[in-house]
Amino acid sequence: MRDKIIIIGIGQLGGVFGRGFLAAGHPVFPVTREMAMADVAEILPDPKLVLVAVAEDNLNPVLRQIPPVWQDRLGLLQNELLPRDWQEQGIENPTVISAWFEKKKGTDSKVLLSSPVYGPNAEVIKAAMEAVDIPAHILDNESELEYELVRKNVYIITINVAGLLTGGTVGGLWENHRDLARQVASEVIDIQAWLTGSEFDHERLIDGMVEAFEPDPNHKCMGRTAPVRLRRALHYADQAGLAVPKLRDIGSKKL
Secondary structure, three states: OOOOOEEEEOHHHHHHHHHHHOOOOEEEEEEEOOOHHHHHHHOOOOOEEEEEEHHHHHHHHHHHHHHHHHHHEHHHHEOOOOOOHHHHHOOOOOOOEOOOEEOOOOOOOOOOOOEEEEEEOOOHHHHHHHHOOOEEEOOHHHHHHHHHHHHHHHHHHHHHHHHHHHEEEEEHHHHHHHHHHHHHHHHHHHHHHHHHHOOOOOOHHHHHHHHHHHHOOOOOOOOOOOOHHHHHHHHHHHHOOOOHHHHHHHHHHHH
16 A cells, blocks of 8 residues: 545545545545644654645645644645745645646546646656546756746636636637737736746746647636636735736726
């Protein structure tokens, strides 16, 4: 039997990872919101990996409660994830996956791209994903990880925010509203640059976003969290002193 895996949060994505770890031979122990992590850590102090699979809005509260014995075993997979999210909690060197697949209730997993993984347990996560036919690949360094996290953020924030105006699909957004998509993406990249303290090639990131449009052009732009993503982006823009005129224009119409 292989090393134990703990999953905090057994929602749609957590369930996919759980099946993957089981298929790869790992015993899996779920932690639900009704359970105290400290109590579980006393019973299971030495798992191979503790995968945090809660919703993005719950990430920071959960990270603040991680028992010390699990601090160096964490795996993270949330949308809008950036290094500052774990660094602000004093967490060093987690294993991180940018999940380019989605799982909705009652449907199979839908893969857009191979999911990049980086960190000490990258091989464990990659093997689990491949055990359930989800492609994944391991990155070489932290710089690549930062780019991939920003790329995913640009994709999801752009389609959600632009979708507040256009509705429809990502294929329709790029085909019929390309200027809007590019404006929104460029302003999102400026915010991501401020959040990371890094500079990014706008065209490379926009090309990376469009690459994710191509496997599923009928993917809907606007999820239920779109207004939340726009409010969060505007909050960061205010903190950074960024103009972001297109985001503010959309906010004035849709918030």
